Amino acid sequence: MNHTQEVVSLILAGDVRTAARLMRDLDDGAAGAREILKEIYRHSGRAHIIGITGSPGVGKSTLTDRLIQYLRQEGKTVGVVCVDPTSPFSGGAILGDRIRMQRHALDEGVFIRSLATRGHFGGLTASARAVITVLDAMGKDYILVETVGVGQDEVEIAATAYTTLVVTVPGMGDDIQAIKAGILEVADILVVNKADRDGASRTYQELMQMLELRTLRKDRSWKPPVLMTQAKDHLGIEELMAAVKEHREFLAQDGGQALQRARASRVRQEFLELLKEGIFRHLLAQMAADGRLERIIDDILAKRSDPYSASEDLVLSILGPVEPSA
């Protein structure tokens, strides 16, 4: 058995240290790491991926913590990917939270990986997907993907989960607006956390109204429920997990057509992200090697060209025109 095969076997057996090393190697662009990822990719696709997104301060990480606890009590194994600079999982929140999270570090059934900066893949999204693939291949039953709903990329990572939770809190009029602006449409389940706060029922009403008004992107036959939680006090977690399972069953019904669509959508996004980054990097390496890049920059600085014309001309010279299908 060669080294790659050995690492693949260990990952598939759920070995924590091997997985952690692979994730680091992937971020560093270490030789061979990508080959291992290719091998284990074919063994992924079994975990139920749950996206958790929302503005900073809505309590996403406490909610994530409670979901981990709940799933562990059920005997499920859990992987966590955190792309949220405000989360204690990423070391971004107050010290107390961070310490609280660390108890899971002693639990072999939980694997937490935080992503704060771009790794070798060039984007947080691609790094997050690679980590999800590793956790999935490790055999985790559930993968929780916590992302802060600020940047569009972060929202997209959560949105390509099989079940996406959008978390808000009462009394943040702006939050509702932010949700209006695009986050709502990726929600499979809406969560009003900190539901003991004033205005919880109004927030609930507003969300219900919005849901009535708009058709949803992902699958129109699923009507997202709105759930109230108080994650800090462990309230509403069971009901939330029941909704997650209901959504999972919804995806699996009718021979799993909805799940197949969700999977195809994940694969498409994953491939296109890798292609976008990959073709750009390769081209950049070529242009740096043959001096084309410096010539173009000089031309633009001397106003002999502009970035728009220069990039268009280059693309056309490489790819040729787009031919309509026959």
Add this chain to the structure above:
Amino acid sequence: MNHTQEVVSLILAGDVRTAARLMRDLDDGAAGAREILKEIYRHSGRAHIIGITGSPGVGKSTLTDRLIQYLRQEGKTVGVVCVDPTSPFSGGAILGDRIRMQRHALDEGVFIRSLATRGHFGGLTASARAVITVLDAMGKDYILVETVGVGQDEVEIAATAYTTLVVTVPGMGDDIQAIKAGILEVADILVVNKADRDGASRTYQELMQMLELRTLRKDRSWKPPVLMTQAKDHLGIEELMAAVKEHREFLAQDGGQALQRARASRVRQEFLELLKEGIFRHLLAQMAADGRLERIIDDILAKRSDPYSASEDLVLSILGPVEPSA
């Protein structure tokens, strides 16, 4: 004079309505808009671009508002680009702020453009750069670029300004950490806003220490000053603008070598962002037209391939290997 020439002339003359229409057209990908952008690009490069970034809640938009006021009192014209979902300029903050900002809407010398979602260019960064080009060609003396320092893209937009302000507030230990994590290195000037709060002098000390410890990316001969402001109370704004002007003079000294470097760095980033997006879009259009994309997705779903191998193979087949320079 054809339509393009007419629009170009109006933009160069600073016509607000034409500029606003062009920005909308650019976002929508309207025919001809990009051609106009190419024309006016060659007339850009005169404005002093100031980036303003920092975590949500540090008062970036109040500071921006005060800088606008200050520059207008000096008789300077100002363009503002806002890529910050938490800013009142983007309609993201509380109503009072938003109304306060609108007074500038009546001032012909100020042009404010908010970007909340990706336009035709495919990325907020590219959209922001296009807006900056239009404002620059309009003849604005200063362009303020307000971005929330959460995502790496947002930080980068601000970082490619000629003078980048990184704003923080006292007593946010995490904020300092966030700055440590990468924002500090893009700062030409550090601002401790809300300096009447407890802990302001400690924050000041901490920032000074950090500055001592690290060499700075942009230009090592410039040592970023740390300034205290209370933007809400109009305190420290004059001193801040004095520091901005000092940095501008620094860039212009010795025949403007530092400014030339900053310009080349802007152009390089701008070109590469357009190239990255452009080559991907073009390839995607080709692959959709000839059915390649669906075949690849099917192969991955059937586990005959994986996204990593599929994207690598495709890139290599299009671009060929990277040849080392002769």
